[in-house]
Amino acid sequence: MSTCSKCKSFFAVPADADDYAEGKGDCVREEKDEKGKFWLSKPVMENGTCEFFKEKN
Amino acid sequence: MEQAKSIEYKGKVIDFPYEKPEEKDIPLEHLHQKMANPSTGRTKRIKDRLRYKHTAVGEFCEEGIRGGMERMRYYTEAYKASEGQPEVIRRALSVANILNKCTVLMQEDEFIVGYNAENPNFVPLYPELSHFTVMDYMQSKYSPQPVEEAQEIVDFWSKNSLLARGMGYYTQEELLRQFIFTTMEAPAFASGFNSIVPPYETVQEDGLLKRIELAEAHIKEAIEQLAAPYWVASERMPLFDKIDVWRSMIIIDKAVIAWARRYSRLCKILAENFEADPKRKEELLEMADINHRIPAEPCKGLKDGMQAKWYTYLMCHAIERYASGYAQKEDKLLWPLYKASVIDKTFQPMTHQQAVELFELERLKVSEHGAGKARLFREVFPGSNDLFILAVGGTNGDNSDGCNDCTDAILQAAINIRTPEPSIVFRWHPKGRLKTKRLVFECIRDGMGFPSIMHDVKGTNQLIYLSKFSKTGNGVTPEEAHDWANVLCMSPGHVGRRKSQKVRTEGAGTIYVAKTFEITLNNGFDWSYANIQSGPETGKLTDLKTFEDLWEAFRQQYLYAIDMVNRGKDLSRHLEIRFMQMPFVSSIDDGCMELGMDANELSEQPNPWTNSIGGIVTVNSLVAMKKLIYDDKKYTLEQLDEALHSNWVGFEEMHKDFLNAPKFGNDDEYADAIAKRYYEEICAGEMKKIFNYSGGPMMPVGQAVGTNVEMGSRTGPTPDGRFGGEAHDDGGISPYYGTDKKGPTAVLRSVAKINSEGQKANLLNQRLSQPQMRSKHGFNIWLAYMNTWFDLDIDHVQFNVVSTEEMKDAQREPEKHGDLIVRIAGYSARFVDINTYQQNTIISRTEQDFGAEDLEYLGVDL
Ligand code: SF4
Numbered sequence: 001m002s003t004c005s006k007c008k009s010f011f012a013v014p015a016d017a018d019d020y021a022e023g024k025g026d027c028v029r030e031e032k033d034e035k036g037k038f039w040l041s042k043p044v045m046e047n048g049t050c051e052f053f054k055e056k057n
Numbered sequence: 058m059e060q061a062k063s064i065e066y067k068g069k070v071i072d073f074p075y076e077k078p079e080e081k082d083i084p085l086e087h088l089h090q091k092m093a094n095p096s097t098g099r100t101k102r103i104k105d106r107l108r109y110k111h112t113a114v115g116e117f118c119e120e121g122i123r124g125g126m127e128r129m130r131y132y133t134e135a136y137k138a139s140e141g142q143p144e145v146i147r148r149a150l151s152v153a154n155i156l157n158k159c160t161v162l163m164q165e166d167e168f169i170v171g172y173n174a175e176n177p178n179f180v181p182l183y184p185e186l187s188h189f190t191v192m193d194y195m196q197s198k199y200s201p202q203p204v205e206e207a208q209e210i211v212d213f214w215s216k217n218s219l220l221a222r223g224m225g226y227y228t229q230e231e232l233l234r235q236f237i238f239t240t241m242e243a244p245a246f247a248s249g250f251n252s253i254v255p256p257y258e259t260v261q262e263d264g265l266l267k268r269i270e271l272a273e274a275h276i277k278e279a280i281e282q283l284a285a286p287y288w289v290a291s292e293r294m295p296l297f298d299k300i301d302v303w304r305s306m307i308i309i310d311k312a313v314i315a316w317a318r319r320y321s322r323l324c325k326i327l328a329e330n331f332e333a334d335p336k337r338k339e340e341l342l343e344m345a346d347i348n349h350r351i352p353a354e355p356c357k358g359l360k361d362g363m364q365a366k367w368y369t370y371l372m373c374h375a376i377e378r379y380a381s382g383y384a385q386k387e388d389k390l391l392w393p394l395y396k397a398s399v400i401d402k403t404f405q406p407m408t409h410q411q412a413v414e415l416f417e418l419e420r421l422k423v424s425e426h427g428a429g430k431a432r433l434f435r436e437v438f439p440g441s442n443d444l445f446i447l448a449v450g451g452t453n454g455d456n457s458d459g460c461n462d463c464t465d466a467i468l469q470a471a472i473n474i475r476t477p478e479p480s481i482v483f484r485w486h487p488k489g490r491l492k493t494k495r496l497v498f499e500c501i502r503d504g505m506g507f508p509s510i511m512h513d514v515k516g517t518n519q520l521i522y523l524s525k526f527s528k529t530g531n532g533v534t535p536e537e538a539h540d541w542a543n544v545l546c547m548s549p550g551h552v553g554r555r556k557s558q559k560v561r562t563e564g565a566g567t568i569y570v571a572k573t574f575e576i577t578l579n580n581g582f583d584w585s586y587a588n589i590q591s592g593p594e595t596g597k598l599t600d601l602k603t604f605e606d607l608w609e610a611f612r613q614q615y616l617y618a619i620d621m622v623n624r625g626k627d628l629s630r631h632l633e634i635r636f637m638q639m640p641f642v643s644s645i646d647d648g649c650m651e652l653g654m655d656a657n658e659l660s661e662q663p664n665p666w667t668n669s670i671g672g673i674v675t676v677n678s679l680v681a682m683k684k685l686i687y688d689d690k691k692y693t694l695e696q697l698d699e700a701l702h703s704n705w706v707g708f709e710e711m712h713k714d715f716l717n718a719p720k721f722g723n724d725d726e727y728a729d730a731i732a733k734r735y736y737e738e739i740c741a742g743e744m745k746k747i748f749n750y751s752g753g754p755m756m757p758v759g760q761a762v763g764t765n766v767e768m769g770s771r772t773g774p775t776p777d778g779r780f781g782g783e784a785h786d787d788g789g790i791s792p793y794y795g796t797d798k799k800g801p802t803a804v805l806r807s808v809a810k811i812n813s814e815g816q817k818a819n820l821l822n823q824r825l826s827q828p829q830m831r832s833k834h835g836f837n838i839w840l841a842y843m844n845t846w847f848d849l850d851i852d853h854v855q856f857n858v859v860s861t862e863e864m865k866d867a868q869r870e871p872e873k874h875g876d877l878i879v880r881i882a883g884y885s886a887r888f889v890d891i892n893t894y895q896q897n898t899i900i901s902r903t904e905q906d907f908g909a910e911d912l913e914y915l916g917v918d919l
Contacts, residue, residue, distance in 0.1 A: 011326050018315035019157060026319070028326050033121075035106045038164040038177050039331065041323045043157070 002053040005046035009054065012046075023047065058085045061828035066909045071919050073832035080831060086866035088827075089504050089859070089877045093475040096410060099166050100417040100474055106165075107476075108177050110427035110442040111890045112435035117199065118890045124194040124201040124429055125174035128181040128376070129210050131155040136185070137213070143298075145655060149305035149640040151185075152377050153312035161319045163327070168340070168360075168415070169367050169422045170320045170348065173375035180427035183379050184214040186249025186637070188221070190431040219246045222632050230590075235625065237587045238433060239771050240576060241618045242567040242668075244625030246632055248431045251380035252565055254542065254550050254557035255373040257390055259645045260365050262554075264354040265310040268644050272303040272310075275653060279303075299653025306644035309377075313641065314353045317368055321348035358405025362394035363415055367422065372641045379428060380561070383445035383479045384542045386552045388464040389453070395463040409466060416470030424476045439763040439895050440886025442478065448542035448552075450493065451484030451513040456539070459484065460493040468496040472503060477878050477885040482543045483508035484516065485847055498839050501856050502830045506880025509546075509855035512847060515813065516541050516549040523663050526753040531648075532556065532662045546883025547760045547789075547818040547853065548666050555648035556662040559639065562630035563751055564666040564817075568618040569764070570740075571671030571785050572772045574678060577611045578701065585773025585781055592617050599694045604687040607679070616743050619755070622667055627750050633657040663753025666817040669740050670761050671768065673721055673786035673793050676732045677777035681718035683731065701774045704781045716778030722792025724803035729810045736790075741815025756817035761788025761882035766895045784898045788882040789820030789853070794901040801825070801842065801905035802914040809849035816852065822882055824857040824902040831858075834919055838907050841915040855880055857899060864888060864900050 004010045010025045023046040030039050058081055061073035075081050083091065095101040111118045135154035139147040160175035174181045182201060184191045188211045194200055201207045215221060223246030224232065236243050259268065279296045321344075328341035347364050356362045366385070374380045398405045399412050407415075428443040438444060449467055451459040471481060483489075483497045497508050517538045524532025533540075533551050544550035545565065550558040558564055573592070576583050581592035595610035634657045642656040643649035649656050685691045692711060700708035719728040740757045747755040769784035777793065786793045790808050797804050801823060808821055829835060846854055857880045867874035871889040879888045879899050888896060912919065 011322075011330075013322075017322070018311070018318055026322060026326065028323065028330075030331060033178075035108050035177075036165045038162055039323065039327055040160050040162045040175070041319065041326070042160045043319075 002049050003046060004044045004048045006056055007053050008056050009052065010044065010046065010056075019043070058083055058088065059828065061826060061832055061906070064909050066912050066919060069919075071834070073829055073834060075831055076833045076835060077831075085860050085862045087873075088863060090874060092503055093876050094473050096414050096417060096470075096473050100414060100421065103166050103418070103421045104474060104476070107421065108425045109890070110180060110425065111440055111887070112430075112442070113439040113890055113892045113895075115432045115436045117435075121178045122427065123176075123179050123199050124182045124191070125176065125179035126201040126203075126206065127159045127175040128155050128173070129184050129191065129201065130206065131158045132185060133210050133213060143301040144636060145301050145305045145638040145640060146308070148638045149308040152641065153308050155376060156312040156316035161316070161323055163320070163323055168344065168418050169363055170324070170344065171367050171371050173371055174427070177425070180429040181375060181379075182429040183249060184210050184218060186219050186378060187247060187431065188214040188218045190248060190429070193432050194429070219249050219629070219632055219637055222246070222636060223628060226628050231621065233589060234591050235621060237589065237591070239583055239587055240569055240573045240591050240614075241622050245562050245566060245629035246625070248434065249379065249637070250431070250434060250561060251378060252382045252545050252561040253373050253380040253559050253642065254382070254384040254544055254552055255369050255642065256554050256557055256646045257366055257369050257385055258554045259647060260352050260369045261356045261362055261390065261394070264352060264356075265314050265644075266353045267355070268650065269307050269310050271650055272306045272644065275650070276300055276303045279653070302640075302643060302649070302653045302655055305638065305640035306650070309640040310644050313368065313372060317348050317352055321345045324348060356394055357397065359391065359394045359398040359407065359412060359415060360405045362391050363419060366390070367419075369645070375426075375428070377639050377641045378637060379430070381428070381444045382545045383423065383447050384544050384550060384552065385447050386449070386451070386540060386542045387447045387467055388449040388461055389459060389540065390552070392461055392463045395461075395466070399462070409462060412463070412466045413470050413473065416467050417474040420470060420474050420476045420479065423478045437762055437764045437767050438884065439766070440477070440881065440891035441763075441884055444545050444762070444884055445479035446482055446543050446546055446884065447479050448482040448484060448511075449508070450486070450489055450497075452486050452488060452517070452539050454536035454539045458486070458488040458490055459539075460490045464493050465496055468493070468500055468508075471500055471505060471507070472496070475505070475876050475878065477505075477887055480506075480546075480884050481508040483510050484513040485510045485843060486513035487844070487847065494840065495836060498836050501839070502835055502858055504827075504857070504859045505878050506855065506857055506885035509853065509883075510843065510846075511543065511549065511818070512850070512852045515850070515852045519549055519817065520551055520662070523665075523753050526663045526751070527661055528752045529661050544664065546762060547820055548664070548758050549818065550664045551662050555646050557646075558664040559642055559646070559656040560630060560633060562626040562633060563660070563749065564664045565668060566622045566626045567668035567670055567764075568615070568622055569671050569768045569772070570615070570669055571674035571775060572768065573614050573618050574611055574675040575773050575775060577607070577614045578698070578776075581614060584702070586771045598698045601694065604683050607682065612739055612743065615739055619667055619744060619747060623747050623749060623755060630657065630750050660751040663749075663751035665749045665751060665753040666756045666758045667744060669744070669757040669759055670764055670788055671772075671785040672735065672740060672759055672789070673791065674775055674777055674779060676721050676735050677718070677728070677793060677796070678775045679735065680720070680728045680731050681715045681776045681778070684718050684727065685714055697776060701776070704774045705778075712778060715776055718777070720777070720793060720796040722797035722804045722807050723799040724806040729807050732807070733811050736811045736819075737815055745815065756815070758817045759789030759819040761785060761820070762884070763881050763895060765882060766892070766898060784894070787820075787822050787898065787902075789818075791820060791822040791882070792903070794898055795903050797903045797905075800908055800911050802845070802911040804905070805846060805849055805851065808851050813850055813852045818853055820882055821851065821854045822857070822880065822902065823854060824904050826904055826906045827858050827860045829907055837919065838912065838915070838917055841917040845915050857902065861900055861904065864896065868893065868896060
């Protein structure tokens with residue numbers, strides 16, 4: 001299954017974080033346009049998924 | 058470039074060679090493009106790729122900007138889910154939901170982090186303030202996506218927004234008169250446009266964890282008080298509301314800490330997974346540390362201070378609700394941290410030059426900030442993304458010089474990086490050190506249009522005067538009165554841990570005086586634009602047989618407009634107190650924390666003002682009518698009526714006479730006496746009879762921002778010789794474009810005749826000769842001008858030092874002039890970002906040369 005937990009962009013929220021919840025992670029993706037690169041971080045749950053899924057190495 | 062013409066002065070011929078001799082070889086039209094000198098490769102790179110969100114004529118100047126969805130979505134989701142809870146708690150939960158669920162993001166090379174939307178090209182929207190604004194975005198290419206979701210959100214807020222709640226208190230006729238935006242600004246609730254002076258100090262000095270502790274302690278104490286023997290309702294009933302306010306503070310402060318720590322995690326993830334450059338990796342880890350500690354803990358170094366300030370700015374101006382401005386006394390606020398890092402090197406050690414880079418980074422961060430403003434507010438501030446004005450200089454509480462090395466770093470950064478934002482106000486005092494004044498001059502000489510200058514003593518005294526009206530008896534002390542910045546472009550307001558202005562319904566809101574005068578000539582009817590009765594019936598023009606009849610009719614129209622605007626402001630505040638609480642702002646204000654009161658409600662230091670824009674067109678019109686009709690009887694009222702309704706067409710000779718009538722700004726007794734009477738008797742005189750929510754007497758602020766063009770286009774022909782649709786004066790007390798013909802000191806003498814005590818602030822725009830200012834005598838002349846200005850008790854002045862040749866070249870080839878900056882009226886903008894109409898008003902301002910008489914008056918030694 002292409003779920004967030006298996007995705008390259010998924011980084012589990014550490015247990016001591018203020019916003020920790022079981023299965024919660026930061027989805028961090030790099031984007032680029034004519035003005036340069038930027039990175040977006042969105043809260044996601046490990047069983048979620050989306051069109052940008054990329055398998056972890 | 059040609060140097061300024063030599064003059065004979067005190068028996069000598071004075072030449073004006075360039076201070077930097079190499080400038081004589083630079084083509085005049087390319088001067089400013091060569092001036093930027095970012096202090097590092099990083100600030101240069103960021104400047105080259107800036108995502109400007111400047112607007113003009115209601116449109117964003119760059120492609121790809123869009124209204125964001127996340128703020129609306131998460132705010133609305135939590136607001137609906139919290140139904141039944143106290144309103145202040147709902148506000149806190151709704152804003153906290155944004156912070157918990159929003160996308161956080163970072164761009165290449167950034168050091169100061171934090172955004173207000175989910176994409177660097179997006180601006181946030183505020184349906185809870187005005188669903189009309191969201192609808193406007195939806196009907197444009199900036200529409201938030203998906204549109205269906207945006208529509209659902211609009212449908213919900215169409216019954217619950219501040220706008221929806223405000224309309225019921227007006228008649229249809231009154232609503233039309235205000236919403237048409239001609240003689241007066243629409244009621245404050247229509248857009249929710251706000252201004253605020255955030256108490257940055259508490260975040261910097263305490264950190265939010267301490268603020269949470271304070272709120273918890275207050276709740277504990279209140280609960281103990283409720284349970285103590287002998288119930289006394291009058292003492293204890295208020296505690297229920299206070300407990301809710303303190304709870305809301307805790308909710309929001311915890312959310313802000315968690316939000317900042319998501320940025321911290323992002324920095325760490327980028328360092329460990331995305332970044333190859335070891336130096337940047339190290340910096341990202343340092344940023345991860347800063348954003349973990351800040352704003353939770355007190356700041357220990359300058360980098361901490363900059364990051365804490367930016368988070369606080371975002372919360373107060375962009376996330377909890379929208380508010381314009383960048384009010385802070387930055388060199389005082391950051392001085393302890395500058396000292397720790399640059400002088401004592403106790404934390405985040407750095408050199409002065411590295412501090413300068415940090416201020417350049419701040420300017421860049423501000424420059425690409427975007428505000429989800431309504432269309433009208435995108436029209437009236439052409440060339441800007443929003444209004445950003447910070448203050449430096451002045452005096453400290455013990456009356457010592459407020460300038461320090463941090464002031465110099467802020468000014469140096471502005472000179473280096475050449476961005477129009479943020480604009481700077483320099484508080485002028487004779488004690489101000491020369492080294493800093495020299496940097497102020499260099500900024501101005503290099504054409505930035507800032508710092509604008511405010512009279513330090515007048516500003517401080519004004520705060521002391523207004524403190525007498527404090528409802529709580531706790532206005533500023535004489536010592537605290539020295540701590541002030543401009544709330545927006547012009548009006549002084551206290552800065553500090555408490556007592557600062559939190560809402561625009563306290564100060565601001567606008568009446569357009571030239572339009573008000575135009576309808577006075579038509580029995581209150583707006584024939585040239587809206588075709589409605591815009592004010593009371595005060596008599597047909599032909600019935601205003603004497604100048605006093607005219608004066609009285611105008612006074613009544615003026616009073617009607619200022620009453621309406623202030624009623625709208627206080628009604629909006631009434632609604633803000635009940636529905637638009639600001640838990641975050643309240644949590645960082647010592648007064649709100651102590652008293653358990655929301656920041657909309659608590660008023661300790663009154664700061665009442667109403668913008669009164671277009672006064673000089675009115676003054677010049679009154680002068681022309683008095684001279685040509687009432688005194689000389691050269692023309693009749695019937696002829697004037699006909700000429701104006703024909704836009705002067707067919708009345709060319711008459712037009713010439715009205716155009717050539719005496720004009721304000723030439724030290725002309727006839728014209729200046731009417732100006733004095735208008736500003737003192739009507740503008741300040743009528744205004745001070747109005748008292749607002751805070752208990753203070755209303756004061757006028759004269760400034761145009763960019764409305765001179767927008768509102769000029771809605772104003773028909775006027776007796777000063779203006780054609781219908783032509784721009785108004787550029788605000789406040791500035792002579793009309795090109796009509797100040799007697800030199801720069803004649804302007805000062807005209808302005809000085811008006812008692813500035815009654816005005817909260819009055820904008821004076823002056824355009825100075827570029828070759829003289831760039832000559833080896835430039836600083837001496839300017840310094841003497843400034844000292845005279847101070848002695849004449851004038852409260853404000855700002856400058857353009859840009860040649861007509863360069864501006865015309867930029868109109869021909871805008872792509873070659875990205876760094877050409879001009880002063881509009883209260884803020885600066887890139888010349889290429891403003892519309893041609895506005896550009897032309899700047900070109901048409903008189904370029905003041907200092908002649909021998911001026912130099913004599915100023916007492917300059919050359
Ligand atoms: S949301 Fe998409 S890109 Fe992000 S972690 Fe999940 S699958 Fe990957």
